[in-house]
Amino acid sequence: MVHGNYSEIQSILAERNIQGIDGLLLDLGVSSRQLDTPERGFSFTHDGPLDMRMDREETTTAADLLETLSDKELEDIIKIYGEERHYKKIVRFIRKAQGKGPLSTTASLARILSSAAKQPRPTRIHPSTRTFQALRIAVNRELDHLRTSLTDSLQILNDTARMVVISFHSLEDRIVKRFFQDEAKACICPPKTPICICGKKSRLKIITRRVVTPPAEEVKANPRASSSKLRAAERIYA
Ligand SMILES: C[S@@+](CC[C@H](N)C(=O)[O-])C[C@H]1O[C@@H](n2cnc3c(N)ncnc32)[C@H](O)[C@@H]1O
Numbered sequence: 001m002v003h004g005n006y007s008e009i010q011s012i013l014a015e016r017n018i019q020g021i022d023g024l025l026l027d028l029g030v031s032s033r034q035l036d037t038p039e040r041g042f043s044f045t046h047d048g049p050l051d052m053r054m055d056r057e058e059t060t061t062a063a064d065l066l067e068t069l070s071d072k073e074l075e076d077i078i079k080i081y082g083e084e085r086h087y088k089k090i091v092r093f094i095r096k097a098q099g100k101g102p103l104s105t106t107a108s109l110a111r112i113l114s115s116a117a118k119q120p121r122p123t124r125i126h127p128s129t130r131t132f133q134a135l136r137i138a139v140n141r142e143l144d145h146l147r148t149s150l151t152d153s154l155q156i157l158n159d160t161a162r163m164v165v166i167s168f169h170s171l172e173d174r175i176v177k178r179f180f181q182d183e184a185k186a187c188i189c190p191p192k193t194p195i196c197i198c199g200k201k202s203r204l205k206i207i208t209r210r211v212v213t214p215p216a217e218e219v220k221a222n223p224r225a226s227s228s229k230l231r232a233a234e235r236i237y238a
Pocket of ligand 1: 004005006007027028029030031032034054055140142145146
């Protein structure tokens with residue numbers, strides 16, 4: 001067990017004099033323990049401090065981001081990391097509420113998001129889902145750490161070692177899928193190039209031709225698995 005960031009996998013292994021590994025499993029995102037502990041501030045169904053730090057040795061919380069980011073920065077985070085199309089309206093509502101004082105609890109933010117989401121027809125997902133996901137990804141720089149850990153892992157995977165990644169939302173899965181496809185590709189010279197000048201070699205062989213999703217009985221037993229996607233690839237040294 002190591003308390004560390006998986007984007008530091010190379011240095012963590014080097015410190016333990018581990019040259020290479022034969023298998024890597026990345027189980028991304030937030031844990032049920034974190035979601036179900038109100039004090040961690042990840043959930044909009046429990047009231048708690050607006051925290052959302054996965055690593056509490058980090059300093060910046062979600063409440064800090066709401067206080068320090070510009071309107072544009074906050075709009076971009078909610079739009080891109082939350083894939084939320086009402087991002088401008090949501091930031092307007094947040095700013096209006098901050099006029100009465102800083103937002104410091106999950107319940108206060110969830111109330112604002114519900115009032116911003118007033119729509120004729122009830123929506124399929126809770127109005128807070130996307131903005132909470134966006135803030136969580138921003139607080140923990142989840143996508144940056146994911147990209148770094150994927151790239152750096154290639155250096156420490158032994159020949160035929162397997163990399164298996166379980167993601168929980170489309171932003172993560174898109175990064176993993178793209179990375180596997182790029183690393184599975186060999187020469188990327190323009191089609192008509194007579195001989196390869198790029199020198200690119202395939203570094204991964206994709207194992208999961210189709211993304212693996214949980215069977216119905218698993219989702220029934222564990223509804224939180226419903227959005228999970230598993231992809232696997234094998235390291236090759238061509
Ligand atoms: C989906 S949960 C893992 C659940 C665990 N496999 C289990 O079965 O209980 C993901 C965990 O990864 C941690 N995590 C997220 N980003 C991380 C990172 N960049 N480095 C290290 N751990 C991270 C989270 O704090 C969370 O506890």
